[in-house]
Amino acid sequence: xxxxxxxxxxxxxxxxxxxxxxxxxxxxxxxKSDVPKVHFSEKLGWLNRMLWGGSALxxxxxxxxxxxxxxxxxxxxxxxxxxxxxxxxxxxxxxxxAVLVTLIWGGMVIASGVITKRSKSTDAxxxxxx
Numbered sequence: 641x642x643x644x645x646x647x648x649x650x651x652x653x654x655x656x657x658x659x660x661x662x663x664x665x666x667x668x669x670x671x672k673s674d675v676p677k678v679h680f681s682e683k684l685g686w687l688n689r690m691l692w693g694g695s696a697l698x699x700x701x702x703x704x705x706x707x708x709x710x711x712x713x714x715x716x717x718x719x720x721x722x723x724x725x726x727x728x729x730x731x732x733x734x735x736x737x738a739v740l741v742t743l744i745w746g747g748m749v750i751a752s753g754v755i756t757k758r759s760k761s762t763d764a765x766x767x768x769x770x
Contacts, residue, residue: 641707641717641726644698646734647741651691658684678752687745694741 662681702708707716717726 641702641722641729642715643729643734643737644695644702646730647691647698647738648695650738650742651688651695654684654691655688658688678756683745683749683752686748687742690741690745691738694737698737 658681661684662679665679665681699708708714709716709719713719715726717723
């Protein structure tokens with residue numbers, strides 16, 4: 641019904657956070673290194689793309705099934721008096737999807753850190769990177 645609104649709301653918040661973090665990163669001085677550093681704003685960008693893409697696909701699916709309509713109140717659940725069911729779906733499916741996407745993103749951030757750390761240690765030991 642409206643589960644796509646939860647990850648879309650998270651995407652709005654993380655988009656604002658990404659812009660704030662990016663502006664602060666521009667103000668800090670970077671240390672030159674052979675190993676490229678992935679800034680946190682770029683990592684937040686990964687999360688944003690995952691959330692916006694998933695929300696767009698879910699919204700399209702809801703439009704396709706007639707659950708979202710182009711006239712007010714836009715959600716057929718509200719129009720039909722099923723607001724409680726809609727909120728329950730948002731709390732279960734919507735929150736679940738948003739948490740799952742965020743956990744997957746967290747795994748990506750951890751993997752990125754491990755890969756960067758390995759590259760730095762390989763460079764420090766004088767080894768070759770491939």
